[in-house]
Amino acid sequence: MSIEANYQVAKKQYEQWGIDVDAALEKLKQVPISIHCWQGDDITGFEVEERELSGGIDVTGNYPGKATTPEQLRNDIEKALSLIPGKHRINLHAIYAETNGGKVDRDQLEPKHFQNWIDWAKEHDLGLDFNPTLFSHPKAEDGLTLSHPDKEIRDFWIRHCKASRRIAEHMGKELGTPALTNIWIPDGYKDIPSDRLTPRKRLKESLDEIYADQIDERYNLDAVESKLFGIGSEAYVVGSHEFYMGYALKNNKLCLLDSGHYHPTEMVSNKISSLLLFSDKVALHVSRPVRWDSDHVITLDDELKEIGLEIVRNDALDKVMIGLDFFDASINRVAAWTIGTRNMVKALLYALLMPNDQLRTYQDEGNFTDRLAVLEEFKTYPFGYIWDYYCQEMNVPSGMDWLKDVREYEETELSKR
Template sequence: MTTAYEFACERYAEHGVDVDAAVAAMDAYPVSIHCWQGDDVGGFEGAGELGGGLAVTGNYPGKARNAEELRADADLAMSLLPGKHRFNLHAIYAETGGEKVERDQLTAEHFAAWIDWAKSRGVGLDFNPSYFSHPLAASGVTLSHADKSVRDFWIDHGKACRRIGAAMGAATGSPCVTNVWVPDGSKDTPADRKAPRERLACALDEVFSEKLNPKQNLDAVESKLFGIGAESYTVGSHEFYMGYAIKNGKVLCLDAGHFHPTEVISDKLSAVMQFIPEVLLHVSRGVRWDSDHVVVLSDELRAIAQEIVRGGYGGRVHIGLDFFDATINRIAAWVIGVRSTQKALLAALLEPWGEVRDAEAAGDLTARLALMEEHKTLPFDAVWTHYCEAKGVPAGAGWLKQVQKYEAEVQSQRS
């Protein structure tokens, strides 16, 4: 009897697609799993209130209260995902042994346990300075602050984080993407839009002044349209950071929730890749605005994956998740988000794009549309099931039972 996978291989082969090659190519697309989904962007400083225009909705029980619990939760999530992935940390997740260590004084030693954990599991690490939830960020302004002493503190924080990122990259043998995002902006219309951007550009130059080995650390910069408390003006806009990245050879971060709701980053990829060496994607799901809902297999997620594969950008695009939902089990949120992203990537690798491209090149727009629609019903699920089984993880919703068991036995014991 022909198996579902064999049937899928035959159907895709009719369209010129080598299914085995597509499945093998998935190993080249690790997803960076964001630590902050596991504890609602709390970190271990004890700051209490989340700042920087960030907000987490919900109070689902069982969130991680310390690094050990967060790592255990991440272990379970990664055990339910096909393939090897990465883990993305913020500076506020430093382990300081109960001592107060200011952010401009952080070193790789404060992340030694994270590095050891990543090495033991064979996963890479990514990193982020934390320009929020801090007394010197209470005004919502950091690297563009008019007060030089405040600006210098955050510059030194950025420098410290780049060194930490480089140490992570050296230890794991995989470059760490260290991403800079600041909440700087204005709630109401500013009188001077120029000066804060001049200060931010100069501050970034200082943050990046130390030359680091790109095999250990890659610098990324992230824009945003607006945020809570910065509705009228954002210093680090898309235009600002795109210009800065082009001028300085930095990785440009495109966050799916950081643009107008009618804009999509799938349309931006082939544009920015003409001028930017590498791109960092923060895959999220905005509803109405930058609400950071858990990623699902949406049309936009499929389009993002298609652009990565069609453009041959696999070696130049770093894929990470960025959402925080406390209305559902936090581990399940991780698993749903990563598996959805992987499904989109596998579907893109299986897409018979060649015949669609040929029809378009020939001016046959009727065939282009007809083929695009026919491709939507090719037997993708059989290939996804095969891929999961080959990697030793549940193919269907069986993973949810493991999360529910863990919730009952472990997470429910957390007060």
Template sequence: MTTEKLRWAAEQYAQWGVDVEAALAALAQIPISIHCWQGDDVIGFDGAGDLSGGIQATGNYPGRARSFTELKQDIETMLCLIPGHHRLNLHASYAVFEPGQKAERDQLEIQHFQPWIDFAKERGLGLDFNPTLFGHPLAQTATLSSADETIRQFWIRHCQACIRIAESFADQLGTSSLVNIWIPDGLKDIPADRTSPRQRLKASLDQILAMDYDRSKVKVAVESKVFGIGIESYTVGSHEFYMNYAAQNGLLCLLDSGHYHPTETISDKISAMLMFTDELALHISRPVRWDSDHVVLYDDETRQIAQEIICSGAERIRIATDYFDASINRIAAWVIGVRSVQKALLNALLTPQEKMAKLQKQQRFTELMALQEQLKMAPIGEVWEVFCLRQGVPGENAWLKVVQDYEKEVLLKRNEEKEEIA
């Protein structure tokens, strides 16, 4: 029956000049860097306390991972439900310490992440990395833009340690690692001086990048945000700041789809940014009004982002997910979000891009609009089911049962157990 459905779907797409088999092959080659922090509400393992920095995971769904062992178990379950071969995105706060061996963030070393590397080797995953400049006593007011030189140097050392760790990821795994720098620095109310904090941020980044590291192994990115809880009026690391800094210093500018004004989308920025850089990094999230970290859905903006990725060349874009929802089953949140990104990419691969571009060039806008509407009713669901089947994961009607069984057998029992030591 699946073969018959695929044949029928392929015939439908063929009328628009689309090769379904080519689309399936291309989708299998596009990795997504899946964020680890959905599994434990961004808490991490270093026990620093509350999140801070305008970050908040709402909800208290049972079964949150409390240790490396539990988080790894949840990630393994999640990966079995997502087709394709992907990457894992870690925050520095997920260092794994032996009992009594905790290290401060500016003293982190590769040994604290060796369990993650071993796991990545077992699963065939690449690893990406993020300095954790929040959820720490020294991140209460500012980090890389701090007027306190002691605090600023602490976070500079932390970022440099993360770059060294990422270089070891690349050495051991044979694939480059993206290190993404995001800071929560800003002010709740109207600033009197916008310049000085940005001067300090620039000086901090300059000092971080002055270290010796292999740029073919470590790709450094900088990520902006327009607003956060407690920094509503002024964000030091704005889009304009990082866009220019990245261009001047040969870094990747990372666009997070939830970090802009509610009516502003990153899909329109992708082609513009790629006019001036070889690579671009994305965090795909789902903003709802001013909140940026909802589970990604197969919605209009996600599909448009995917269209721009495929049109611009997926090999030029480092795709990652970034959201955290504690109000629903956390594994289901992972699966829904990542599979939604993949569905959007498949939709883009099944779109007759050249035909539509030709219609636009010839100003045949009536035909273009009609074709765009026809494609919304195309049988992508049948093609997606075949992709899942070929990749050895459950289809749309089957994956949730796996998650529900895991919840009964594993997650609900965690609330009855004492917290485990990683």
């Protein structure tokens, strides 16, 4: 049977539950995913001075074809986008500045250093998001930045974050869609600290100074991102979830939830509804932790499906800003983007095709038998037929056809690097 014929069969099965499949696909088309640029070059960036990766981050593998120039990275992203249904965004770190061979330290970065990215985004009708880079730098070699006891070092990173917000504001103004500027820092201690309060006090004061600069919210939105622990900060992280959630809610900033930044038994899907009650918007970095914050390529596992369900059944597709954050150098990097982003879109589609209202009614009535029976039944519904049709409608390969395109790109482009 053809993709169209399979779609019609599946559509009738879902419609028996009152699910408007065509409407679900129209909704899905409107949801942008912020795709992280750093999967393509293993978070190397384009600074003049090459620096080793630090800050509790680790990229493993040496698959050939890593992007080493801005042009290569943008070409690779374009290839991945051609295989992913929908219109999306690209998330940049400050280390992806282009300085024409000149040395520009991070506190001196300006919008002009990202003009090539802006022009490229305009050409491809993409939004951009941004992150100051507070790792892999001599002034972060001891694992402390905005909470550092040395005021001179703190001030350097404060200037960098201020510059980043101005860059993001410029991006938002140029592209007509606000950039999300997300602050994550590696600050913490390897062993149990003797003073937990003072570093957090310094971090709060640093953030207050950063956000004292007036930035137009029509063009820039601010987010802060927590972490449980990292390499070299196993015992204590200054920017904990409790710290940033409190700071974000009190100061009208977005609390960004990274699905790899919590205890292994903590699920980001369980946190979304709580934050939606107290914040107009919530930001996500969707990753896949394996035993620790390992940032594996996301798969269509139970947690990813539950994240999609929490967004959809709470009518929050326009309230949750979905970004990705994984990096794997052991597989083809374009394939990593493609697999992970397609899975994020699949999770949203899966949620849009669930009888969420009926399941909510069962729960409110205490009818947990029917609720569980329906949940299990839908696991074998012909979701794949709907997905293939959506890909076809969005002019991207359906099924496994995308992998052939990646292999051809590897042969013609990646293998020659």
